[in-house]
Amino acid sequence: MSEETKSLNFIEHIIEEDLANGLSKDKLRFRFPPEPNGYLHIGHTKAIGISFGLGERYQAPVNLRFDDTNPAKEEQEYVDAIKRDIEWLGYKWANEFYSSDYFHTLYNWAVQLIKDGKAYIDSQSSEAMSEQKGTPTQPGVNGPYRNRSVEENLYLFEGMKRGEFDEGTHILRAKIDMQHPNMLMRDPIMYRILKKEHHRTGDEWCIYPMYDWTHGESDYIEQISHSLCSLEFKPHRELYDWFKDNVYGYAAQELPMPPKQREFARLNLSYTIMSKRKLLKLVQNNIVSGWDDPRMPTISGLRRRGYTPNSIRHFIERVGVAKRENVIDVSLLEFCIREDLNKIAPRVMAVLDPVKLVITNYPEDKEEWLDAENNQEDESAGFRKVPFSKELYIERADFKEEASNKFFRLKLGSEVRLKNAYIIKGESVVKDNNGHITEIHCTYSTDTEKKVKGTLHWVSVKHAIKAEVREYDRLFIDEAPDAHPEKDFMEFINPNSLKTIEAFVEPSLLDVTIGDQFQFQRLGYFNVDDDTTSEHLVFNKTVGLRDSWAKQKPKAQQNNNENKPQQQQQKRPAIEVIKQLGKKYTNQPEAKQEKSKAEILKLAETVSYDDLQPLFNTAAKKVGTRIATLITLSVLLKNGQERNEDINTFIEKALDDKNDLLVAEAKIL
């Protein structure tokens, strides 16, 4: 198990430290706590990978706990989908739990808190309460019901539970501190009245506990050692701990271990969105065909698209775990799926954009069944037969009447190999009235030992089977569709994310089952879609092959999204940029220095003396920063800044320096 010391992420460091400090290894216990209000997506796989991965690493149990405290949003359908997805990823949970299992315990503890004067019933409107709550920059004030007697609180809480009050009339709040700098600590709500049927408890309850109250205590009840969640819950930790500390006294005997919450940065993928709410909108507005549309970043979408559990797990490993905001490039995901499929997907031939190829010296009625290797990466995959005849389909893009010798494919007068078959030579073309090529004529030679530069895939016209191929592009045209405060993410939907193609495939594919995966040679990886019937084959393009030829040609279509870095630079104050340029200045070659200097001169125009003044104290050894300061100063002086004592001493000190560049700049002044 323990190979060379693999580097640990910060969570593993924490666990190792806890272990070193005496936590027994058999006390380790984790959990994955989804709310059953939507489908799991690629972002969740990070959380799943972390907690279940830790479980595997330390051989500790991992609970699957559905955080089902809001009957208005949650459904059994989602529970089932979530379980299916986690299983599919290959993870095993120790226990399947529900927060709703703990409603009674939670209720009893809440009563205890009331008795201890740590919770009270508030009976105001939500507007009134939110007003008293203050803002992040302003403290809140106490509400009029804050000091109700224990008896009254108890009486009302019981009434709430019995259904004697309407929704919105009373709530239970923890009594903490309305002036607390953390808004979550300003008497957070613990229970609200919700007269809704719950997918598990039915109509047993009409009050439901809130997240903060439920989640932490559920961890505690399950004796979770490390409760891991994403960064936006960091401010909740203080409340998590408050509840935990206060409840601990009620149950320390049976439940000795208080859990520990730690937070990591969630996964973001470029050109996609991760919010369940927004994904739901795509489904509801029929932008996609459903939660499992192959364009969706949901696990079910990825599965249908042809992603394998293996590839996703590798992806999550490579993405790493840390606490800073991150955006993962989709190319990493694509790399992971190619890596996996390359090893396991059988190769076949399919033509997506056909043009007819006639082999003029091949007998009219002849047909041959040639051997084709199923997968050169896997010897055990064996061979199959593919039919060859006089008329074939090849890709339109594989032919040009004439082209430079960087074009390895078929052109008139030169030779190319047909994969698994013969060598052919382009002879002539047949065109329609519009000059559109309808047929390519060629001759073949049986000497297959010949060295030729290109190899084409093909399908025999007579034997070809029709198939529908669905080719997908990213769902959004913007790198971060939901990161624009002014614009709705729906504005960035890519209208061309789905392309449906009538393709021809080799006859061996007549006999496939849903989910089968193939490499269409030279094109990419494809799988058999759920929509496939015995008469109608449907393939999804999972991902294309890497294509270093395609990279060479399209220079025309790279236009729009090259403005991110510039924006960032604009946002930084000029003086900050100058400092940075200065720091590197002395390490740069002369030409680059010139450029830096020009940039500093430009930026200096917008710098005020007050911004610059602190830099006069720069340590003597930081020559670059002092040079940048001098350059900036020269601009200020030119623009009418008067010389003063600070300026003069700074210049004098520079004149005294050993560094020639610095002295030179100082002399100018």
Place this chain on the structure above:
RNA sequence: UGGCCUAUGGUGUAACUGGCAACACAUUGGUUUUUGGUACCAAAGAGUCUAGGUUCGAUCCCUAGUGGGCCAACCA
């Protein structure tokens, strides 16, 4: 007019927790190849946001600044 988190190549994560930065993806060359795929080799790319401090020495510790993120749902 606040609090908390965060800052390492284009991207993501490391750096035995103080000894001059590694791995993966992406990029660019090359070798092999009946997939312009795969595999293999190589190159380029950051001196760790800025300033000050502690130290013989800081990516790592302290302070401040700057940038980014989060926090005012009877959501989770």
